[in-house]
Amino acid sequence: MQPNYPHPLLAREGWPFIGGSFVLALLASWLCGAWSAPLWLIFVFCVQFFRDPPRQIPGGDKSVLSPADGRIVAIEPVRDPWLDRDALKISVFMNVFNVHSNRSPMDGDVVQRWYHPGKFVNADLDKASLENERNALHVRTAGGQDITCVQVAGLIARRILCYVEAGAKLTRGQRYGFIRFGSRVDLYLPTDVRVKVAIGEKVSATSTILAELP
Template identity: 60%
Template sequence: MKIPPYPHPVIAREGWLILIGAVIVVVLVSAWSAWASIPFWIFALFALQFFRDPAREAPEGQGLVLCPADGRIVCVEDAADPYAGGRQALKISVFMNVFNVHSNRVPVDGAVQSIEYFPGKFFNAALDKASLENERNAMVLETTDGQTVTAVQVAGLVAKRILCHARIGQSLYAGQRYGFIRFGSRVDVYLPPGSRPRVAIGDKVKATSTVLAELPVRSRDNDSTP
């Protein structure tokens, strides 16, 4: 039986301290001058919408790859997966602007094989070069039928903090909340060859509720003995 996902208290835990600080500043400045408090109200309202963390319903079906983030599809192409030995893969990338939900979700059921953090630059996350040159955190998963799926959190132009709560060896399930990226970013997903994309460049997508692709059906003929 699957354990419930991270409780969704409407506002992501990563934003609690920022919001509390913003409210305290607003109250203090408002007591001095209502006009002077306006910029602080604007920031507090921006932070409130940025750190929202809505619960999502995952579609049912075998071999579905769920979207790891809200945003827009900026890449659907064949590529080498640099985090899983350079094997060939289908790469799908989701770009998040500052108005999207930035809570990241696991794309497939699987066990965490590795987690690697890479320091880097802060190019616009919508650019292709951001995948390999920006600061990023890569999580490699192995599905129950032995397929490899990699999810990469990529920092953007103003993103300065990538948070990943998963651990090596941990079993995760599709749609489970596992991380957060602050202020504009991207998530790349590398899938096994033969995966069938269900999205196209320019599509608007939502974490968990949008299906990115379908994994290929693994043949077990070679596992049976005559």
Template identity: 45%
Template sequence: MPGEILDNQGKGEASWSWPPIHPEFRLFAAIGAGLCLVAALLGWETLAWPLGALTVGIVAFFRDPRRVTPTGDRFIVSPADGLVTLIQKVPPPRELTVDDGSGRPGLKDEPVTRVSIFMSVFDVHINRAPIGGTVRRVVYIPGKFVNADLDKASEENERQHVMIERGDGLVLCFTQIAGLVARRIVPFIKPGDMLASGQRVGLIRFGSRVDVYLPEGTEPRVIMGQKVTAGETILAEIGEQLQIEGIYQ
């Protein structure tokens, strides 16, 4: 049940169910189904079957499963499903450091830890808020559509920066990046909106990436090559700087 509190002591009820589908699927699924129907009526079975499979794949792409988000002031949860492909110290994007005229300061123009999460076409593409707070900036930037798995995608691709500020003044930013196949970033939020941790903030269609810029003095609790889940995986704990190693096996 949405909004129900569950814990590690057995509180609450959990059961498997088919994930809901986000309404964005309708147009694309209708096109696929229409082409499949035309091919079937014309007797082109070798084409109709792949088109039918494509339609099912489109519906699956827009699935929007419910998630259980850990609660706690120190937790930064993953904003995306996917694979951690880059962890680097980099300067934050200029759009997040310059004065935007709102009277609220942006990030310091100093290197921070960036965690990049690559979403393949098989991952859920609904993005979620890594922390709760107020949306201070949403900056859309048109650009290219190179492979989102490449480092240069952060500076060259179509992207959208989001800045969230908590009540205690903590600021966290993340960037939605379109990829080689992705062609549209669909926002669900705007500046001034109040968000809860794990709340849906948007989606990127057909393969993409999300960069998270961790606050100063915070290192990730995930490692390179790890699979993460939006709204559930704890990406980092604020103020923690532990080194974590893993074995690829």
């Protein structure tokens, strides 16, 4: 478990939504009684959406951890569009019921960060990786392996948050970003990794090992 985890239970990105929905629901209860039920449902949704529990960190230095909660929707050899290299892409799709904190899959240095504006098509579709709004990090491990970690906005998600820049150091499981309301994260890995997950498998940020570096 990470020491001094900065967002116990509820992500700070959600505090305005949680607080605002609670005040509105409370006010509606006082004024309208049972008619306030829809607002209480919105409050409950905000609490579950912005939950942000700390996670155990498994594996060793060569274990590539999941950067997000969700479901594996792609495992395929591709051309990494950010580093212009052959790579293996593993994509994790997050629906609105998943935890939406994004966490570093490896220890490493952030070599470069890119932001690309784009569309907001369904993040479950392959074309979302190339057409949607996205934020990419090039992370280089101590062993010289390059990993590209891409936050991709979705149909409902309209806000990508990333808290690191080029030159930053990341540690395994470190929280580096957040995407509001449904999205995906693409990892571009070296082609010789050993994949540990399968299409359709549900994964958890940090606590699921996606692959092992050679």
